[in-house]
Amino acid sequence: MIIVPKKDIPQDILRDSVLAHVAATYFSVGKRLERKTRCSATRGFILSTLRGGAVLNQNQIATLLGFDRTVVHRAIKSMVQEGLVSERKAKSGRAIHVTLTRKGHEYRKRLIKARLAADDKLRKEMTPEERTTLVRLLKLIAELEF
DSSP states (O other): OOSSOTTTSOHHHHHHOHHHHHHHHHHHHHHHHHHHHTOOHHHHHHHHHTGGGOOEEHHHHHHHHTOOHHHHHHHHHHHHHTTSEEEEEOSSSSOEEEEEOHHHHHHHHHHHHHHHHHHHHHHHHSOHHHHHHHHHHHHHHHHOOO
16 A cells, blocks of 8 residues: 555655655644544644643744744634634633634544544554554654754
């Protein structure tokens, strides 16, 4: 199976790079989940920062996620229009607080359900030993200093 189109990552790079394979897999999985849920990764991450009743302003969300503030601002504006989040001016300062609406909570639950279903399918395809090895290797890659 080709993880990403050949034009995106040249085969000689994939052949010679473990990190290119990790990146290609990450983007492939992300794109498939986006298509299935009709929710971008950016929106999913924003919804995740607002879980549990969190009230944050756009700058706090951007900082927590390591995203550009403009990207977060645009995503939140569209999410407000869709009724997924609400905005409220802070009592002091110029900040605008963002919270999940009831519709946003339901939408987030649907996203979690889709991710759990994908995880479940993967668990069924791999043996417990394969899963343990994969997680161990991914942790090793994530913690590697270079």
